[in-house]
Amino acid sequence: MYISMADRTGGKTDPGTADAKLPAGQGVAFRLSPVILWLGIVSMATDISSESVSAILPLYVTGFLGLSTIAYGFIDGLNQGASAVVRIAAGWASDRTGHPKRVAVAGYGLSMLARTGLLFAGGFWSLIGIVTGDRIGKGIRTAPRDALISAEAQPEHLARSFGVHRMLDNIGAATGPMLAFLILLLIPNGFGVVFAVSLAFAVIGVAVLVLVVPDRRMARAAETPTRTRTASRWRQLKEPGLTRLLVTAGLLALLTVGDGFIYLVLQDRDSFAVQWFPLLYVGTNVAYVVLAVPMGRLADRWGRVRVFLGGHVALLACYVLAAAPLGGIGVTVACLMLLGLFYAATDGVLAALASRLVSPEKVATGIGAAQTVVALCRMAASAGFGILWFAIGASAAMLTAAVVLAAVLAATAVLMGASQKQAADA
Structure with a gap:
């Protein structure tokens, strides 16, 4: 097992310090841990399962079930944020x-059990229950899985290792919508078949995790009295570096419109046939697969905060193109790439x-805190955008x-820039 950067430095770091004094990774050859590879395969199968459903959900809700964009906004908000209630x-x-690993298996x-419910769902409230169960499962598994990745990765190539995992994850995220597209192409309104295929891949993902991924024992957090545990968890959010990261990520997530809405805007403008709709998800995830490792490598070398903010500049450009009175496949492809x-x-x-801003025995909690803030804010963003539309x-x-x-973006760039300057002057 590799030693985390937090172990080498004695604990948490400030995001400005992490970027300002980040090792370039030169002289240390990149070596991928087999555990990260297997976790990537688990995520690949799981994303085939989840994204095959997500790719048809906007059309299923607004077309097949005939619900409004407000209803879809509520469902998409749950899809974005229901996991937040359990992440920390x-x-x-x-x-x-x-x-x-044991927490991740749960x-x-x-999520696998929730996929079973899709075979019997037929209305708004049943979908609410299924989406909530699936997203709570995602909330339970994500931080423990990322803690395993952080522990197994070389500290000089931490973001790159996450990039490899996300690349494998998004191979599944691209394959799922493609399967949904092929099914709907061959079987018009074949939503039930898509749901059955989704369940099969969920089972595969769980089987690989249980049977192949080792149950690594990691450093344990110290025992605390029951009455102080909740307060102790929230005190971890008050670390200066982590607090700045949470504020920045939360503000930006409040303006992160759900993918389904962007695709509905593109479909509304260009009026292409509904069976092509899942391919929009494929295009986005192919771009993610191609760029995940290069972006992780760039973040390790150039600065993780800079790359994180730069990603939101790409999102801004996507919004502008989607809103522009321009049609055609070129604009659509550009939106998907962005x-x-x-x-x-x-x-x-x-x-x-997030993994660099807490001590080694609290890595999963730190990651979970960041993901919780983002998930909650994206849930609010989706619901709000549905009403605005x-x-x-x-x-x-x-x-x-x-x-x-x-x-x-301008405000958060100033906030994080000041943080880095203070760290560099310290």
Whole structure:
């Protein structure tokens, strides 16, 4: 097992310090841990399962079930944020037991059970229950899994190791929508077949995790009295470096419109046939697959905060293109590439940043805290955008999101820039 950077430095670091004094990784050859590879395969199978459903969910809700964009916004908000209610608790449980794999298995297993419910769902409330169960499973598994990756990765190549995992994850995320596209192409309104295929891949992912990924024992957090545990968890959010990261990530996540809405805007503008809709997810995830490792490598060399903020600049450009009165396949492909770049520059990089800001025995809790803030804010963003679309229309709503995101980006860049300057002067 590799030793984490936090172990080498004696604990947590400031995000400015981490970027300002980050080793370039030169002289240390990159070597991928087999554990990270297997975790990537687990995530690949799980994302085939989840993304095959996500790719048809906007059409299933607004077309097949005939619900409004407000209803879809609520469902998509749950899809974005329901996992937040358990992320910190799952991270704490992982740190407390010292067995992150066991906590991750519980999360993957719950999502697998939720997939079974899709075979019988037929209305708004049943979908609410299924999406909530699936996302809670995601919330349980994500921080423990990322803690395993952080522990197994070479510290000089931390973001790159997360990038490799995210690349494998998004191979699955690209394959799932492609499967959904092929099924709907061969079987019009074959949503039930998509749900059955989704369940099969969820089972495969859980089986690989249980049977192949080793149950690494990690450093355990110290025991605390029951009455002080909750307060202790929240005190971890008050670390200066982690607090700045949470504020920055939360503000930006409030302006992160759900992918489904962006795709609905593109479909509304260009009016292409519905069976092509899942391919929009494929395009985004192909871009993510291609860019995940380069973005992780760039973050390790150039600075993780810079790459994280740069990813949101790509998201801003995506919003502007989606809102523009321009049609055609070229604009659509550009939107998908920009969205893929956004995820490649932010997803694994955020986990890498958070893992550096807490002591070794609290890595999963720190990662879970960052993911919780992002998930909650994205849930609010999706619900709010659904109402905004209903009130002023698709293009106007997207343009509004772009303008506000530009302002927030400027503010957060100043915030993180000041943090780095203080760290460099210290």
